[in-house]
Amino acid sequence: MKLIFAITTLVVIAWADGGMVPPTGDYEIYSLDQVAIIKLRPDTQELSILAKAYWNNEYYGFAWIIPLPNLPSVNSVEVDIFLDLADMTSPYRYQGGCGSFGNFRSLGDGSYGEDYFDVISYDTIGFLQTVLIQTNSPDSLISWLSQNGYQTNQTITNITQDYIDNGWNYFFAARADTNIDSYSGYDNVGIKFRFATDKYVYPMAMTSVSMRDTISVYLYVVGEHKMFFDNAELEYANRISDDEYEAISADLPTLADYIKINDYITKLHGKFSIHSESIDDIYLYQSPDDTEYRKIEYEYADYHTMAMINTPLLPLLFFCGLIINRYLKRRFKKKN
16 A cells, blocks of 8 residues: 655744755855654655744745655645644653753655656745656756756755655755745745655655754654654653543644544654765654653752852851850760
């Protein structure tokens, strides 16, 4: 059975999935931490990606490119799901003494020769102008994007070739018009892709195009069991009970519409460095057990703060100590 994936992307201030190509000059558009939701179903699979785009100056034309293994449908989607999940899966926090540590509980032709190039669709979603392209030629893709006002570079060409070599022939590209009247620099845009695939995969490799040094990736997985990917840190694992779903419905209604009772939610965290030999896509696999897990963070006042609090009491405590010491000495002399 083929699996169906839906990728949902959100463009906010400073996050970006796929490859984001910053223009030259003073314009800085970089990929930072990433957040995604992977929803696993017997007949429909969804991958929702939270992405942020940041630029210091107004610019029209940065290229945000997401590779896709098969023809997707493209739609908008609610963006509050990411915030609701972050709220629901945040660590328990306790206050206490000094120090700190963590603890846990257990479409057209356009072909030429053997190459082909097809612009399937154009769309406008929020402040984004988007295009969906099918091709087996990275040179044709980059040439078309460059001729149509998208910023590109040689790194994009090389990584695109790698995806094509692995049978990924669909590419979604977006650019933002930061000059439009409705754009304030903080607008949220949700985009959902739905396409067939036979693996649970997060297209991480394209991200290396815009990495400065290191990047963190947070994946929320909604399915029947706890999931993992290589070298991931587990931050949250829980099967939604009837009572929990009732509470979610009351407090996080957008999330309640997205999940159901008995869904298993896993939160995974991975770190990647541009200095690594290569950055590969993330592939998910089922955990050997469904043990639930939630992080507990102990927040303590530091020694400096405690010292500041206690400093006014030190003279009084010292004086009281002298009195007690003198009293005890007198009693000792009387007994002798």
